[in-house]
Amino acid sequence: MSVSGTYDKRAYEPFAVTVDLAVFTIRDGALHVLLVERGQEPYAGRWALPGGFVRPDESAEGAAARELAEETGLADVSGLHLEQVRTYSEPDRDPRMRVVSVAFAALVPDQPEVHGGGDAARAAWLPYRPASYRPLAFDHDRILADAHDRVGGKLEYTGIATAFCAPRFTLGELRQVYEAVWGAELDPANFRRKVVGTPGLVEAIPGAARLTGGRGKPAALFRAGSATTLHPPLLRPASEGTSS
Amino acid sequence: MSVSGTYDKRAYEPFAVTVDLAVFTIRDGALHVLLVERGQEPYAGRWALPGGFVRPDESAEGAAARELAEETGLADVSGLHLEQVRTYSEPDRDPRMRVVSVAFAALVPDQPEVHGGGDAARAAWLPYRPASYRPLAFDHDRILADAHDRVGGKLEYTGIATAFCAPRFTLGELRQVYEAVWGAELDPANFRRKVVGTPGLVEAIPGAARLTGGRGKPAALFRAGSATTLHPPLLRPASEGTSS
DNA sequence: TCAAAAGTGTTGCGGCTACACCCATGA
């Protein structure tokens, strides 16, 4: 931006700017990611993250929202959680040309339908198990891993977990979100106390209740609260080697 | 990336890709930021973040490291902390052309010299006090605020604070880093226990000691440890409105 | 001898973990 010399854009090879999306959802209690199968070279037949070019009149955020709507078939993408992760700009990351890609992570509630087709390529929700579809096209393995790390970290100190849930949800469903993303089991009793005791995370819907799996006591229903940052954070269990 | 149609880059207006740097240091116990004064339109005479174009053969990270070396006059930029913050891509953020900018935050130890001149524009270390130089050129106010937020947050759960210090430092100096970035005072006793008790954050240099301000007991010297993430985190004091 | 900074001790509060235990429902 603060270049002192001449401002001649032709002196530099033009860059293509794209967005790549890591779209996550919870299905059957397991974390799933939306992938598309490439139909052409390079990387034909490989799975890849959905994405596309940023158009001249839109921001990367706008392009990501547009692609998200196209790929998932959702009408109102405005309420969904869509967050920039980082930008990937290695000169050789695309063998055809110089492509700089802004990566986003999106969190959506479980979609009953498979999703309306946007692009021609086949798209599918796959369980988040990198070993089962690796290697992805381009540097998408790394992008997906970075996006997953980001989402897992943000669960600790923000309320984004509710973005995975329907407008009305039970605390058991919310707990499944944390368990699916972190890959760890949480104590239902302590989870409940923590979530209810954090102001702004969730709001109780008075009187409402719903059965979960046909069994057990009906659970009270909640809706997402207004809090953006959690104090104190809801830390994930230390998997190994915690300090002191 | 996963575009199914034709791959014609001429169908899209080319983007210029730049990097913008928020370079922080601690000087006299206060947080400072490196700014350059623009000599030409637009925003002539305004302060701006240093930065420049990404060249065809380098990544955004490479461009950021190169600009950092040029602007600060530092020879070995490799050991410094340089971290991507996010990418700014609003279509109208530069009135001249379509510019997508990848922002970075850099943490450097205090430089005695003013820094070798890179670009022609005047550059200076200014105390981090946004009201004193606002508005910056372009959308740099927001970029600088985002970078500061990122650095402040990362102090909590990583060891990057040592990036502000010389190779050998006292715990008082390290504490000044936290206080300067967070704008809050910390209890020296508790800070010491926390830092020393977190494995990998710092390593004691046996026997070494140094006076701090000419007064008081000489302080033991430490060097940066190898830990990247802190468990549990070193949380900043809740300024207001903590939960429960 | 005083001020200033380093470093150690100690106490109390609060959150979290780990259970044990009761409640409501469908099979």
Place this chain on the structure above:
DNA sequence: TCATGGGTGTAGCCGCAACACTTTTGA
């Protein structure tokens, strides 16, 4: 009446905030 998940109670541990206090230096 049993299995299942929701929800409440509670005891103990651990970390941290808030001090008091000692140590070592220069002025």
